[in-house]
Amino acid sequence: xPSDRNQPIxxxxxxxxxxxxxGVTTFxxxxxxxxxxxxxxxxxxxxxxNPSGVDNIVAEGQPAKFQQQPEANEPLVxxxxxxxxxxxxxxxxxxxxxxxxxxxxxxxINSDSIDxxxxxxxxxxxxxxxxxxxxxxxTEENSGNEQQ
Amino acid sequence: xxxxxxxxxxxxxxxxxxxxxxxxxKITAPxxxxxxxxxxxxxxxxxxxxxxxxxxxxxxxxxxxxxEQFLRVNPKNDKPLSAEKGYTELSQPDLTxxxxxxxxxxxxxxxxxxxxxxxxxxxxxxxxxxxxxADGGEYIMSTDQLEVRPLEQLxxxxxxxxxxxxxxxxxAVGMRLNMINNVTELLSQVKGVYxxxxxx
Numbered sequence: 001x002p003s004d005r006n007q008p009i010x011x012x013x014x015x016x017x018x019x020x021x022x023g024v025t026t027f028x029x030x031x032x033x034x035x036x037x038x039x040x041x042x043x044x045x046x047x048x049x050n051p052s053g054v055d056n057i058v059a060e061g062q063p064a065k066f067q068q069q070p071e072a073n074e075p076l077v078x079x080x081x082x083x084x085x086x087x088x089x090x091x092x093x094x095x096x097x098x099x100x101x102x103x104x105x106x107x108x109i110n111s112d113s114i115d116x117x118x119x120x121x122x123x124x125x126x127x128x129x130x131x132x133x134x135x136x137x138x139t140e141e142n143s144g145n146e147q148q
Numbered sequence: 149x150x151x152x153x154x155x156x157x158x159x160x161x162x163x164x165x166x167x168x169x170x171x172x173x174k175i176t177a178p179x180x181x182x183x184x185x186x187x188x189x190x191x192x193x194x195x196x197x198x199x200x201x202x203x204x205x206x207x208x209x210x211x212x213x214x215x216e217q218f219l220r221v222n223p224k225n226d227k228p229l230s231a232e233k234g235y236t237e238l239s240q241p242d243l244t245x246x247x248x249x250x251x252x253x254x255x256x257x258x259x260x261x262x263x264x265x266x267x268x269x270x271x272x273x274x275x276x277x278x279x280x281x282a283d284g285g286e287y288i289m290s291t292d293q294l295e296v297r298p299l300e301q302l303x304x305x306x307x308x309x310x311x312x313x314x315x316x317x318x319x320a321v322g323m324r325l326n327m328i329n330n331v332t333e334l335l336s337q338v339k340g341v342y343x344x345x346x347x348x
Contacts, residue, residue, distance in 0.1 A: 005344060006344050007344055008341050008342060008343055008344055009340075009341070009342040009343075009344065010339070010340070010341050010342075011338075011339070011340040011341075011342075012338065012339050012340075013338045013340075014336060014337075014338065015320075015333070015334055015335055015336060015338055016318065016320065016333070016334040016338040016340065017331060017332070017333050017334070018311070018318070018331065018332040018333075018334070019329075019330060019331050019332075020279075020281060020287060020330035020331075020332075021329070021330050023283075025318070025340065027338060027340065035344070047340070047342065049313075049314070049315065049316070049342075050283075051283040051284065051285065051314065052315075053315045053342070053343060053344070054315065054316075054342050054344075088344075
């Protein structure tokens, strides 16, 4: 939801390591991040802080998973990849290595890398090994409704 | 009517006390000690201990309100063991650990005990580890017991810890802190909460 950005970021994990010199805290073991409807689950979640707050978050897993509800009346957007970079201030998510995004409207994108803009709910895929997009055909019921 | 008000007041008071006790079950009893000789061999009031490394740099500074030195007794023959094997009870210890080119770490507590010639200092009761960060923020860690090895600049606990830093709070059970490379390991049940960034 648009209000997600104003929610605190909560992270749970089995253990963590915090380095004050680099400003990075790494949460390890069943790591889960929650910020409103935005959720990330991964083997590890790295939080990079700067003096004004959380700069970016990197989740890694086999795969790491991301989900968020863009708007109240819209379905969940779900994504996964071996690496998820969430730039908190810019509100963008980069999925890399076996990236996939399911926009909840029946369409999915598979690629090496997918950039997802949370605010615009817009994704751009790119990759050496090509981009695969699957759009589910509309059921008769839906297409009938449109003809009336 | 008066009776009703009185009863209500008592119930409210009891509920308040129950909430206070359950919310912060402080460690009050000191750590279990083996049989302690009755009298200390020395009592030192308002002491400051400075420890320097071979290069003459200050490694740590320990201020204590009251230090009581005890000798341990050989259980076989009740004879006092050597001073190295003794220990010192500390009240209101205030320990500052220095590293080159970075701000020092400061650790305070209600009580402490120094052993092995001061190479191991166990602290308990409102233990607070404090450090001001390069970016102007503060690192404040609180727990109720902590073992510090000042010469190695290490500290660890198996107790619950809370770490407050500029824009977040982390809670965990068990912690190891290396004050030279500024790395804190949180050992289990970790929960971090970060404030959302202010809108640009």
